[in-house]
Amino acid sequence: MASITKPIKRRRSKEEQTWGYAFIAVALVAFAMFTAYPVVSAFIISLQEYKPLGSTYIGADNYVDTLHDSLFWKALRNTVVYTVLTVPVNLFLSMVIAILILPFRKKTQSFFKGIYYLPVVASGVALSVVWLWIFDPMEHGILNQVVQAFGGSSQNWLGRSATAMFSLVLMSWLSSHGTSIIIYLAGLLGIDSTYYEAAEIDGASFLQKLWHIVVPCLKPATLFLLVTGVIGSFQVFQNAYLMTGGGPDNATTMVGLLIFNNAFTYFNFGRAAAQSLILAVIIAVIALIQFKFVGKDVEY
Amino acid sequence: MALYSNHTGKPHKRHIRNTIIFIVLMLFALATIFPIYFMFITSLGDPVEAGAVDYSIWPKQFSLESYKFFFDYSKYSYRWILNSLIVATAVTVSNVIFASMAGFAFSKLRFKGRGILFGILLVSMMIPYQVTQVPLYILIVNTFELQNTYSALIMPSIVTVYNIFLAKQFMSGIPTEILECAKIEGCSQPQIYMKIILPLSKTVLAVMAILTFMDSWNTFFWPLLVTNSMEMQTIQVGLKNFRFANTTYISPMMAGAAISALPMFILFFSLQKYFLEGVTVGAVKG
Numbered sequence: 001m002a003s004i005t006k007p008i009k010r011r012r013s014k015e016e017q018t019w020g021y022a023f024i025a026v027a028l029v030a031f032a033m034f035t036a037y038p039v040v041s042a043f044i045i046s047l048q049e050y051k052p053l054g055s056t057y058i059g060a061d062n063y064v065d066t067l068h069d070s071l072f073w074k075a076l077r078n079t080v081v082y083t084v085l086t087v088p089v090n091l092f093l094s095m096v097i098a099i100l101i102l103p104f105r106k107k108t109q110s111f112f113k114g115i116y117y118l119p120v121v122a123s124g125v126a127l128s129v130v131w132l133w134i135f136d137p138m139e140h141g142i143l144n145q146v147v148q149a150f151g152g153s154s155q156n157w158l159g160r161s162a163t164a165m166f167s168l169v170l171m172s173w174l175s176s177h178g179t180s181i182i183i184y185l186a187g188l189l190g191i192d193s194t195y196y197e198a199a200e201i202d203g204a205s206f207l208q209k210l211w212h213i214v215v216p217c218l219k220p221a222t223l224f225l226l227v228t229g230v231i232g233s234f235q236v237f238q239n240a241y242l243m244t245g246g247g248p249d250n251a252t253t254m255v256g257l258l259i260f261n262n263a264f265t266y267f268n269f270g271r272a273a274a275q276s277l278i279l280a281v282i283i284a285v286i287a288l289i290q291f292k293f294v295g296k297d298v299e300y
Numbered sequence: 301m302a303l304y305s306n307h308t309g310k311p312h313k314r315h316i317r318n319t320i321i322f323i324v325l326m327l328f329a330l331a332t333i334f335p336i337y338f339m340f341i342t343s344l345g346d347p348v349e350a351g352a353v354d355y356s357i358w359p360k361q362f363s364l365e366s367y368k369f370f371f372d373y374s375k376y377s378y379r380w381i382l383n384s385l386i387v388a389t390a391v392t393v394s395n396v397i398f399a400s401m402a403g404f405a406f407s408k409l410r411f412k413g414r415g416i417l418f419g420i421l422l423v424s425m426m427i428p429y430q431v432t433q434v435p436l437y438i439l440i441v442n443t444f445e446l447q448n449t450y451s452a453l454i455m456p457s458i459v460t461v462y463n464i465f466l467a468k469q470f471m472s473g474i475p476t477e478i479l480e481c482a483k484i485e486g487c488s489q490p491q492i493y494m495k496i497i498l499p500l501s502k503t504v505l506a507v508m509a510i511l512t513f514m515d516s517w518n519t520f521f522w523p524l525l526v527t528n529s530m531e532m533q534t535i536q537v538g539l540k541n542f543r544f545a546n547t548t549y550i551s552p553m554m555a556g557a558a559i560s561a562l563p564m565f566i567l568f569f570s571l572q573k574y575f576l577e578g579v580t581v582g583a584v585k586g
Contacts, residue, residue: 016410016489020410023493024406033439034432034455035424035427100324100325102303103303103317104321114568114576116332122565123517123520123560124520126539126557126560127336134338174332174334209303237521238520238521255430259430276428280427283426
C-alpha cells in the first residue's frame with residue numbers, strides 16, 4: 001500500500017544517464033584539458049626549476065624566493081593601491097549615475113545605458129592607443145592642453161613615477177563603469193514601490209529614501225560588483241602592459257604584469273607559476289573576507 | 301510613489317529637475333565617450349607626422365587617407381582582420397553548441413555526479429587566469445606544437461565555464477513538464493534538446509553568442525602569446541605592432557584603432573538589447 005500513496009519519484013533512467021554524459025562530454029574534456037590539467041600542472045611547475053627538457057625539483061624555493069623578492073611586494077602594493085583607488089570610486093560613480101538615470105523614460109534610459117556601455121565594447125588595445133595620445137608628454141598631448149588651459153604646466157604623465165599610477169587610475173575612472181551602471185539600474189528598477197510609499201507616509205526626504213531604501217536594496221548588487229571588481233583588479237595586466245610596460249621604475253608593475261614578465265620575458269616558468277598560485281590564494285582570501293563582512297545579510 | 305517625487309501639480313518643477321539631471325548625465329557621458337569620439341575624429345585626418353597634425357575637437361575634414369595608410373603599412377593588415385573574424389566566429393559557434401548541450405544536461409538530465417561536476421566548474425571560475433596561462437602555454441606551444449595555428453587560438457576557449465553556467469541558469473527555468481510530455485510522445489533526448497530546449501533558449505543563446513564574440517574579438521593576451529608570425533596575428537595583436545612601429549603617425553594609428561573597434565560598435569548598435577541584457581544575466585535576480 002505504501003508504495004501507492006508515496007509520490008512517484010523520478011529515477012534516473014539508464015538512458016537519461018547516458019545522454020547526460022554525452023551532452024557534457026565535450027565541455028568536460030575541454031575543462032579537463034584547459035583548466036583542470038593546467039591548475040594541477042601549475043602547482044607541479046611551481047615546485048620546479050622548469051626547463052623544456054627535464055625540469056629539476058626544487059621544492060618550495062620559488063615560493064621562498066618570491067616572498068623575499070622586493071619587486072613582488074612592490075607589485076602587490078601597486079595592485080592594492082590601484083584596486084583601492086579604482087574599485088570603490090567606480091562603484092560609487094556607477095551607483096550615482098544609475099540613480100540619476102532612473103527618473104527618465106525608458107528610451108532615455110536606454111540611450112544613456114548605451115553611451116556608458118560603449119567603452120566596454122571597444123577593444124582594450126584600441127582604447128589604449130587613444131589614451132596614450134591623451135597622456136602624450138608633449139605640449140600637444142590632450143591632457144596637457146587641458147592642464148595648460150587651467151594654468152598648470154605640462155606633465156610627462158606616463159613617464160614619471162608620481163603620475164604614472166594616477167594616469168592608469170584616471171583611465172579606469174573614465175572607462176570602466178558601463179557594466180556596473182547597468183547592473184545597478186536593473187537593481188533600482190527592481191525595488192518594490194511599496195517601500196517608497198511607506199517611507200513617504202512617514203515623511204521621508206529624498207536623501208532619507210536613498211539611504212534607507214536604495215542603498216540597502218542595492219547591497220546584493222554592490223557585493224557582486226565589489227567581489228568581481230576586486231578580483232578583476234587584482235588580475236589587471238593589459239593596461240599596465242600596454243600603457244606603461246610597468247614603468248617607470250616599476251611604479252605601475254602590477255602582480256599580473258610581474259607574472260607575465262617572469263613567464264614570458266625571462267621564461268622563468270617555475271617562479272611565475274608560484275606567484276600565480278600566491279595570487280590565487282590572495283584572491284580567494286579577499287573574496288571570503290568580503291562575503292563575510294559585506295555579505296552577512298545578503299540572500300542569493 | 302517612487303524614489304523621485306513627481307511634483308504633482310507642478311510639472312515645471314519636475315521639468316527643471318530632469319533637465320538639470322540630463323545635463324549632468326550628458327557631461328559625464330561626454331567625458332566617457334571622448335576617447336572613442338577622438339579616435340574617430342583623428343582617424344579622419346591626414347596621415348602626417350605628429351608635429352604637423354592639426355588637433356581639433358571638431359572634424360575639419362573628412363579624408364580616408366589614414367585608413368589607406370593603415371592598410372598599406374603592412375601587407376598583413378587585412379589578414380589580421382580575417383584572422384580575428386575566423387577565430388571569433390569559430391569560438392562563438394562552438395560555445396553556443398557545446399555550452400547549450402552542457403547546460404541542458406546540467407539542468408534537465410539526471411546522471412551520477414551531476415552536482416559535484418557542476419560545483420567544480422563553478423569553483424573553477426574563481427581561479428585567476430594567471431594560474432593556467434603558463435601550463436596552457438606549455439601545453440599548446442611545447443607539447444602540441446601548435447604555435448601560429450588557428451587551433452591554438454581557438455581550442456582553449458572552445459567552451460567556457462561561464463557560458464555553461466549561463467545556459468544552465470536559463471534552462472532551469474524551462475518547465476520540466478514540457479520535456480516529460482515530449483518524452484511520452486516518444487521524443488529521444490537529442491530530439492528534446494533540438495526541438496524544445498534550443499527554440500525556447502533563443503534569447504540566452506543570442507546573448508551568449510554576442511558576449512562570446514565580443515570577448516574573443518577583443519582578446520589580446522592569448523593571441524599575443526601563441527602567435528609570433530605576422531600573418532597569424534589577430535587585429536588586436538597586429539595593432540600593437542603597428543603602434544610601436546609608428547608612434548609618430550597619429551592619424552593612421554587612430555585609423556587602426558578604429559578599424560579594430562568598428563565591428564564591435566556596429567554589432568553593439570544593431571543588437572544593443574542583447575548586449576545590455578547579457579550584463580545582468582547571472583548578476584541580478586529579477
